[in-house]
Amino acid sequence: MTLEILPQASPHIRHGSNIGQPLTRRDGVLKVTGRARYAADNHPPGMLYAVLAVSSIARGRVKSLNVEAAKSHKGVVDVMTSVNRPKLAQDPDEKSNPFMFRLDLLQNDRVRYANQPIAVVIAESLEAATEGAALLAPQYEAEPARVGLDGAESFVPPGVGVGGPAEIRKGDVEAGLDAATKRIDATYETPSQYHNAMEPHAIVAAWDGDRLSIDTPSQGLAMARGRIAGLFGLSPENIHIRSPFLGGGFGSKGLISGPQILGVLAAKLVGRPVKLVLRRDQMYGPVGHRPPTRQRLRIGVDGEGRLTALDHRAKTASSTFDDFFEAAADISHTLYASPAIATSHEAVRIDIGTPLFMRAPGEATGSIALESAIDEAAAACGLDPLAFRVRNYAEVEPISGKPFSSKALRECYAQGAERFGWARRPLAPRQMRDKDGFLVGWGVGTATFPALMFHAEARAIIRRDGTGLVESGAHDMGQGAWTALAQIAADGLALDLDQIEFRAGSSDLPDAGIAGGSAHTATAGMAIHSAGADAIAKLAELATRDERSPLYGAGNAGLVARNGRLRRRDDESRSESYAEILARAGLGEIEGRGASAADPAAQSTYAMHAHGAVFAEVKVDPDLGQIRATRLVGAFAAGRVINPRLVRSQYHGGMIWGVSFALNEQAIIDRRSGRVMNADLAEYHVPVNADIVSIEALLVHEDDPYVNALGVKGVGEIGVTGAAGAVANAVWHATGMRVRRFPIKLEDVLTPAG
């Protein structure tokens, strides 16, 4: 897939390298004019529409479905149930690696969560399929649903997050608490949150014999292809997935979901192309979510305001049939220095879809609790919460003792505080009022997210005319990969952005890994940059070995590539263009390959994290409890910035999610049925424009020679962390009321009547 309709001529004026330029999205015009083709925009000839029927109970079995009624409805072509679903080569309940999650693909009549797919109706029109699904009128044998964090027996999970241990300790927490002069022991609760990307999961699938053609949004094309290949017993080469644009991913499109596979199955059943798009309410179950947590934090502080112990215990929930355990307590490993740290997790299995990755999984959930508790500890000591954080600054990673590969958090604190005006903050809560009498509060939170690297590959070609072609199956979820990765690609080939064609978003391109873990720019970017370097090295080899070249004999190390020419480092007047070198060699093009992976040596030596400081102002109506986050300033250090405009946008989005976490977002789950009762955008509240009054992200300079050669850390998720706690702490500072159950509601901050 290439972005052929992208204008190749760029309106941007380039100064120096492409990396670092605040270019606007290259796909922006396509998107605002409606010409960007998303998965569900594809309508191959003969395509049918598939609609899911989903369970309205959380636990039990489907006794009956009125398939006849659905099938006799005009326009309905077929109904797929557990009886006639095409055979799979692999049991959807099989799990051979931790990144393989069990899928509900009509393998039996069991219902294990509400909104679980129980049938698929395929019809000539969306309307006919929708009505057909309604006519199925399922009858259930319902069993009592297990709901909430107290809904089942608690246990210690075998691992949390992506295979981390459930319990980690360093030092003696109890001794540290005993030795403390001030202690905090507080319990915080976070709700279930569900994915609501603007684009719901969608798939258009078409079979041609044993070849499969798919349009579907994916944050991980190669993994999706591999999963489908395994389930259907196909060779991965026979599957082509196109995913040029995602209308938001946030982790929900990292692994291909059950409903997407059902679209492929439906196409196989009817022998025609099929489109299946989830309805908004069908997102609340089969595509992952952020599970609820209850987190107890105990903090000890000595007379100097230094931590003596940090104990973070998290309880979370997972499904009854798979293992994903939100690693909420792990955030306490990295942020604050303490001689004793313990983190532990316990969990319940309840009747929900398996929770999965949701922007900053674990980090966001843990951050709001840790940052609230740190704030409570600062208040108990009578210390300014920023000064308290600085006093407990971790010079090395607390849990491991490793040095940080880079850490400009102190600068983040300083620059953010300066910009925000933190120095004018009164220490005590409920001291500030605006001219209209609203309570005003200021809060701070520390942001952090690991700097990860996965494996990716890329190909770079220098063409006969001296232009470049760079290919990697990367993913643009809206974050701007089409632009940022093209900037890296252009620099890799030492060409201007206008001189390269960048191809991404398709599974027939080199594997770009997964756009997750805030690692895509680093991972795909490194592969892309290396591929460019490889192509140039091959070109240099041609030139330096050719005695007709002015570069003859210079040796690779003696050359530098710049603006489409190779030049002698010691005499830049001696140079030759890429086109000239290829022409003399009689080559149509030259190809370089690149790959990237984390460097195990650097990883074992250094702790690698991005950091930031978020400052928030809230106003609260003292009588009515109405809360508004009126000002946000975040200062972030995440290594090298490829495109400051896009990076700021990522930080803004993350910080807004932080506001949402603190004040808005919550799945309301019926305590009896276990069903989500607000599964729509009107009632599942996230901030609207009017909720975000002023938001600013500062990019703090940070050079990191260890994370990767580009020096890039991730920016996609860190904004959620820190921000949620900052808002919650600002609410306390405004009102003097410490709310420990999120989101904070207006009744939580009402001044008692009197």
Added chain:
Amino acid sequence: MNTFDYVRPSTVPDAVAAAAAPGSAYLASGTNLLDLMKVGVARPDRLVDITHIAGLDRIERLPDGGLRIGALVRNADLAHDPDFARSYPAVAEALLSGASAQLRNAATIGGNLLQRPRCAYFYDPFSACNKRAPGSGCDALHGENRLHAVLGWSPSCIAVHPSDFCVPLIALDAFVEIEGRNGRREISLDALHLLPGDTPERETALEPGDLIVALRLPARAAVFAGHARYLKLRERTSYAFAVVSAAAALEMEDGAIRQARLALGGVAAKPWRARAAEESLAGERPGEAIFRRAAEAALADAKPSGDNAFKIELARRIVVRALALAAAGTPARLPALPGSPFSSAPGALHDA
């Protein structure tokens, strides 16, 4: 697909005749009805599209000084009509505090009066709901009911009426013109919406075929123009239904309240007129104590229907605030955040 008849009459009598058949529903912009049809809560056999009937989209000043608003006038158009906003500022503020800009551009006045409740259990065909399926029970009663009714509810139904618009309207004695099988009649808006009692499925006084053709505001309602506000608490600054809301309107004379109007939203199955509170204010000078007394009177009969006791005190407080804001005077310009406590002009009381 689920097929139904779609008819598009061009006159009111044709519409009434078409809609009198059982299973019919009027369609204007459909901002509520189409949602209900999509989730399967409403399954009309016949949609009677009234948007092609001429003459229902006018705002007219009547000879007696009152205002007549056609049922098809759009929410946004009415709110931004300068004459209307000047005469009935609290109504304009309520309109602009509701839904989103996109919905306000589409939604009609008549449809707004007839919004269905937003109770999640009503919206969910798989829950028990006496309103949707009489006799099936009420899953809201012991369910997730933090935002449900505290006034006028019955064990059969604890849903609240969602409209912002209706709250100041009911305070200002608005009435509706209805065209039915037996001709035209007028009823007060207060009589349009019914409390649930044992028949929550019956939400209004309308008979089959009845079409609201216009809304009228009496001339005397304009005497409150200088001291009228609508205030709404919600879970985000825009695009959220009221947790509680209040419309307050005062006629001031020599620094005293000559007469007061007060209504609450988000507390009952209908917009809630607080007549006892109004009476307690007449002749008094505005002040916190008087307002608090009025608030106590307004909520005297309130009782929680579930996890929502906080709404009672919150409703009292919003009454006090709305009255204080009204006493301070209608702002010269409609606030940037209509209905929000954060829209307040200097001079309003904010001290707890």
